[in-house]
Amino acid sequence: MRTEILERRRAMNKHANPRRIREEILAEWRGCEEAHNLNARVHLPDEFVAAIMRGFGATGAADGLDEEAVRTAWKELAGDFIARHTEPVSVKGGHLVLRVTQPAMRFHLEQMKPMLLERIRSQLGAERIRSVKFTHG
Numbered sequence: 001m002r003t004e005i006l007e008r009r010r011a012m013n014k015h016a017n018p019r020r021i022r023e024e025i026l027a028e029w030r031g032c033e034e035a036h037n038l039n040a041r042v043h044l045p046d047e048f049v050a051a052i053m054r055g056f057g058a059t060g061a062a063d064g065l066d067e068e069a070v071r072t073a074w075k076e077l078a079g080d081f082i083a084r085h086t087e088p089v090s091v092k093g094g095h096l097v098l099r100v101t102q103p104a105m106r107f108h109l110e111q112m113k114p115m116l117l118e119r120i121r122s123q124l125g126a127e128r129i130r131s132v133k134f135t136h137g
Contacts, residue, residue: 078116085105
């Protein structure tokens with residue numbers, strides 16, 4: 001083992017490039033080569049800002065609707081029982097998405113959909129809400 005190290009060092013001395021010698025010693029010590037591009041996984045803030053703005057669009061901000069106003073209006077329109085088993089998730093492109101806790105409640109709401117849509121449109125504006133969708137969750 002010791003003879004291998006001495007032979008390597010002698011071979012390195014022949015080339016006598018201090019930078020290359022340093023890289024080889026560090027690579028041996030670390031067990032791998034040094035990374036070529038340390039900034040490869042660095043992301044610029046504009047990527048995150050764009051993602052955040054897309055997220056605002058999913059909550060209804062792009063449609064000019066306040067999330068709290070939608071939740072309050074839904075509780076008033078749906079009543080206590082239905083409001084406990086449902087939750088407004090988003091308003092995107094005029095589609096109000098409601099999370100429903102149980103499949104039976106979802107079926108019940110699907111049957112009431114025209115009436116609920118009419119009430120929601122009268123409360124929040126007919127041009128803002130075009131349809132109601134239900135998700136189980």
